[in-house]
Amino acid sequence: MxxxxxxxxxxxxxxxxxxxxxxxxxxxxxxxxxxxxxxxxxxxxxxxxxxxxxxxxxxxxxxxxxxxxxxxxxxxxxxxxxxxxxxxxxxxxxxxxxxxxxxxxxxxxxxxxxxxxxxxxxxxxxxxxxxxxxxxxxxxxxxxxxxxxxxxxxxxxxxxxxxxxxxxxxxxxxxxxxxxxxxxxxxxxxxxxxxxxxxxxxxxxxxxxxxxxxxxxxEDTTPVQRIVSDFTRYFETELFTFDFEEESLKKPEYKEMLPDLQLRMREIQFQLYRHKIPLVLVYEGMDAAGKGGNIKRTRERLDPTGYTVNAVSAPTDMELAHHYLWRFATSIPRSGHIGFFDRSWYGRVLVERVEGFASQKEWSQAYEEINDFERSLYNSGAIILKFFLSLDKDEQLKRFEKREENIEKQWKITSEDWRNREKWEQYLEASEDMIKKTDTDYAPWHIIPGNDKRYARIEVLKRIISTYEKVLNNE
Amino acid sequence: MxxxxxxxxxxxxxxxxxxxxxxxxxxxxxxxxxxxxxxxxxxxxxxxxxxxxxxxxxxxxxxxxxxxxxxxxxxxxxxxxxxxxxxxxxxxxxxxxxxxxxxxxxxxxxxxxxxxxxxxxxxxxxxxxxxxxxxxxxxxxxxxxxxxxxxxxxxxxxxxxxxxxxxxxxxxxxxxxxxxxxxxxxxxxxxxxxxxxxxxxxxxxxxxxxxxxxxxxxEDTTPVQRIVSDFTRYFETELFTFDFEEESLKKPEYKEMLPDLQLRMREIQFQLYRHKIPLVLVYEGMDAAGKGGNIKRTRERLDPTGYTVNAVSAPTDMELAHHYLWRFATSIPRSGHIGFFDRSWYGRVLVERVEGFASQKEWSQAYEEINDFERSLYNSGAIILKFFLSLDKDEQLKRFEKREENIEKQWKITSEDWRNREKWEQYLEASEDMIKKTDTDYAPWHIIPGNDKRYARIEVLKRIISTYEKVLNNE
The missing domain is CATH 3.40.50.300 (P-loop containing nucleotide triphosphate hydrolases)
Incomplete structure (x- = not known):
């Protein structure tokens, strides 16, 4: 023929x-x-x-x-x-x-x-x-x-x-x-x-x-309905409530603890490298919760050739034309390396849900997709920790105002931050749903009280170190 | 301190x-x-x-x-x-x-x-x-x-x-x-x-x-002047003029020659692979000059795991935000592989010049940049051939009209093709400048008479084969 x-x-x-x-x-x-x-x-x-x-x-x-x-x-x-x-x-x-x-x-x-x-x-x-x-x-x-x-x-x-x-x-x-x-x-x-x-x-x-x-x-060519819905009218949660008085650290105490933890972190970087284990660190949390500064303390003594920081900004055209996980999946650290994610794939079920950028079908199915994705990282040998830095609404206001007053920090605050703040309860509800649906053995969430930055920094370092040591001892 | x-x-x-x-x-x-x-x-x-x-x-x-x-x-x-x-x-x-x-x-x-x-x-x-x-x-x-x-x-x-x-x-x-x-x-x-x-x-x-x-x-923040200029008023060239009567092939002759040349091309692909030589094939020429069909005859018997065809379309946002050579440099075939470029980096001095997408400074300096770029490919061991498929204006008109009549080919012709045709002389002048300024020992231009598609296909195959054999024999 x-x-x-x-x-x-x-x-x-x-x-x-x-x-x-x-x-x-x-x-x-x-x-x-x-x-x-x-x-x-x-x-x-x-x-x-x-x-x-x-x-x-x-x-x-x-x-x-x-x-x-x-x-x-x-x-x-x-x-x-x-x-x-x-x-x-x-x-x-x-x-x-x-x-x-x-x-x-x-x-x-x-x-x-x-x-x-x-x-x-x-x-x-x-x-x-x-x-x-x-x-x-x-x-x-x-x-x-x-x-x-x-x-x-x-x-x-x-x-x-x-x-x-x-x-x-x-x-x-x-x-x-x-x-x-x-x-x-x-x-x-x-x-x-x-x-x-x-x-x-x-x-x-x-x-x-x-x-x-x-x-x-x-093919359904009717435009996707991007209506923001599925939020509780008066949402309340206990998940992000802490006794912030207790979860705090004095400066001298902090100054004493930090160097040792940072040195240990540096050692861990080299141990990960030798054992060829990839470490994935995800940071989410409210605006001004201190994610950037927190990451900074963790990376301070690391060898820069062995880690990357992926700070998420609005997706490019190229990224929008791909599956939403694509830009993150292609930035996963290779074995022996550390990948920090300052915001992450969880944007799908946070900002995209709250702002209606993703349809209900899209963000609803994302929980399972994300679990599967993290499972595939775990299957390849990765250690995954996810941090949710939580601060209360009053503390956020204080930080916003401080940023506006300080000429060196003004660039950090935009009208978008204020707009997001108006949706505080919705972000809270989306965050709680997220944590409940994606907290897994292989990629657990750590909710970190963030009103005290020093406390949060020390706490994150401790969690990474203890997780790593647990993995190492089980092997 | x-x-x-x-x-x-x-x-x-x-x-x-x-x-x-x-x-x-x-x-x-x-x-x-x-x-x-x-x-x-x-x-x-x-x-x-x-x-x-x-x-x-x-x-x-x-x-x-x-x-x-x-x-x-x-x-x-x-x-x-x-x-x-x-x-x-x-x-x-x-x-x-x-x-x-x-x-x-x-x-x-x-x-x-x-x-x-x-x-x-x-x-x-x-x-x-x-x-x-x-x-x-x-x-x-x-x-x-x-x-x-x-x-x-x-x-x-x-x-x-x-x-x-x-x-x-x-x-x-x-x-x-x-x-x-x-x-x-x-x-x-x-x-x-x-x-x-x-x-x-x-x-x-x-x-x-x-x-x-x-x-x-x-930093000069005044918008770049993108005025189309620097064209001769009545441009004439001998470069693309052929005795098209002579440069033609009868169908039986073509049918007899093609299979042997294609088989030889297939052998060459495997020889390149074994010798780890990359082969870069660039195709430029007037619209409807038959580039796609020409490439098709050359790739017909090749192993698809060893070649790629890069057909150039309008640059994406991501490509526009990089140096113009970036999207091509990142598509260069690795050693032992063949890269076809159906249009290429020469767009900088052709369409971008004629349409004013590049400023005079930009396209003027591009000749040297392109020569340097091709030189760097040559320095890595690449064999480079550049084909300019030339057809005359009457023949283009015939092909355009044929495409419009034939329902199966209508998608190939757009109003843009007709607009380009109106700038025939300018494209000709830009092409002549290009060929004169970028015809080098290590990456020579081959101007191929294209009024007869069969002739052009056979001719391109022959040039690739003879170039390859020359390189092989000198080694």
Missing amino acids: EIDDELEYQLGEMTRKTHEMDIPVMIIIEGPPASGKSRLSNALYMALDSKYTDFVATRPAREIDLRYPFMQRFWNHLPKEGDINIHFRSWYAQYIEYKEAGITENIAVDYKDICNDMENFEKMLHNNGYEILKFYVNTSEEVRQRHLEKLKENPILKWKAEEFEENLELYNYEEEMQDFIGKDQLIPWTEIDFEHKNDAINTLFSTIIEKLEKRIEK | EIDDELEYQLGEMTRKTHEMDIPVMIIIEGPPASGKSRLSNALYMALDSKYTDFVATRPAREIDLRYPFMQRFWNHLPKEGDINIHFRSWYAQYIEYKEAGITENIAVDYKDICNDMENFEKMLHNNGYEILKFYVNTSEEVRQRHLEKLKENPILKWKAEEFEENLELYNYEEEMQDFIGKDQLIPWTEIDFEHKNDAINTLFSTIIEKLEKRIEK
Whole structure:
């Protein structure tokens, strides 16, 4: 059978539409060596508009890949709205390779947990409008042998055939893939037989056309309702109430304690480095609660080549065109490094909820997505601590006023801060919901009384140190 | 001496200003091991706003780094407008390390040429509004020994001292750096003595304040004049005139030649891969000259895991906030891979010149910048071919009309194409200027008659093949 030009045209039409409609598309092509998946993928790559198509080949892992969470490479290559990725080999091939090679550098758990990470990743993307299409290319042993023989005839290409044969021996790829394909997955596989190249291409193209057509038809083009709702009328919480008198530290006491804790923190940085453990530190809290100054005391004696501070500002166009976790997932510290997050992915369920930037559906599903995301960091060996710096409303007012009076601090206060303050109760309710729904064993929240800055700084340092020591002693 | 709080506040003020004025700032900190540059850099990192400050540590090269041009890591980390980079060790440290370790993977030339690449890089950034500040931190042998002894006292930090000592022995870092500092460079070095930490910090901060203040004062805030000028009234050129009758191919002839050339192209892809040579293919030409179809015939039998097609569309906000070469420099194929560029960095001197998107100063200096950039690719071992597909004005009209008539091709033609056509002579003049000014030994232009698509496709394939074979035989 000939390649059908009409199909190529339709595929072009359909993908121009998904591009215009800002639908991100991920086409996954798996298949054993010499199955024909290269030729198939090349035909697909050529048929799509290079302006918004990326060909992402998953190669055997390099040392640097093993220093990040398992899904990191795919986070890094996530298509933005309207773009198309062809994933030539995907997290499935990577999973099989890691598992069979017994890789444990960035796997702190059972491989089953990694399967969960993969499923959660697909579910999360699916629930956020990503269109994922999964293809498994295979052919008979006979046809594959024919491909290999043909390669071997050409002295320049012969080594490629040998590489194929080596890989065939190395991994139980086909068996493992059949397991995945047999499972009841949220996004099912389409199997393609490569006996005849043109038939295979036609099947691939027509399947993509059909699936994208369905997606486009059911695409809800009514603008998302971004109505701020779901807040209690008179919200009260005990969660952030402290006896602030008690939770305080005198200056001399503070000055005495700080240097030792900072030195210990410095030692921990080097120990993390040697043990190749990533440390993720998340800071949330009310405006003027002292997050920046708190982080500053923790980083004061650290080696700057081993940590990064990610301070969140309004997202760029590029970030808005991706899944909301993308900009954070791509900033996760590599093994042995420390990543500070001065505000974080929790913006989705705080400011985005309170201001109505995210729809109710979006922020409601975010709790689970965030738990899954942090779980995937934990699965890669990360230690995660989340701090909520809490101060009371009067103390905030005092600090706001002090900032306005002090010429050196005026830049720190804007009208936005005052506007946020008016929504104090709503932020409180969103914060309580957040803490209740995302406080997990592997990524616990620490609510820190923040009326006394010195107390809060010492407390945070102590928590990091004791958490680290607990992890180290259990190992 | 104490750290001066007033200085820290001024530094904050000054960098808030450069941020608001969209000035990108690169602060380079070099210095031998145990000189105190970590502590100095950390103080600086802490004093700047994390929202727009990046700490970029240049680590010993990994295998993947050696598969890209020497400057690639710095292209990848180029700050965008208004952002600040602290480069902890920079291209200088990398240069010394590569040279002393005898690294040749991505160095196809004498190391002197790499020095030129470094100088050109700085000059290019400087001429495009980047503020580069270079610091060399050092201290007496005695103080350094004291640092090392102190580290060694702590069992947890001891290995760091040993690493320092090892590095001190490994490279002639100080001597090489003194050579650079003694040279008459466009951007001079500021030396900082680290005998006393706080003095050193105060010197660093006050130097940065002073230099940024000067820069802000002289910053020209009048909007750049983007007047389209500098075109000949009645431009005529012989460059793109061919006997199109002669430069044509009958279909049977074409059908016979194509498969062999495509197979040879496939072999070459594998040979490039084995020899780890990157191949850069640039396609420019009039609208409807057949670039996409031409590229398609060249890639038809290639392995899609070894090439990428970069089709240029309007720059994103993120791209506009960087140097114009940034989006291309970060898409250069790694060694052994092929990068197709369907339109390219030459947009700066073509569409940006003709449409007035770049000022006369900007596009005028771009020829040299582009030559330097291509030279740096060549220096890393790349083979570069640039094709200009030329068709005459009548043939373009025919193709435009055909596209409008054919429902399957209508998407290819927009009102913009018709508008561009009205500026035919200006594009021709800009193209001739471009070719005359950027036709180099290491990255030559190939003007390909494009009225006959078949002829053009065969011709491009032949040129790639013969260039490759020439390179291979000279080695």
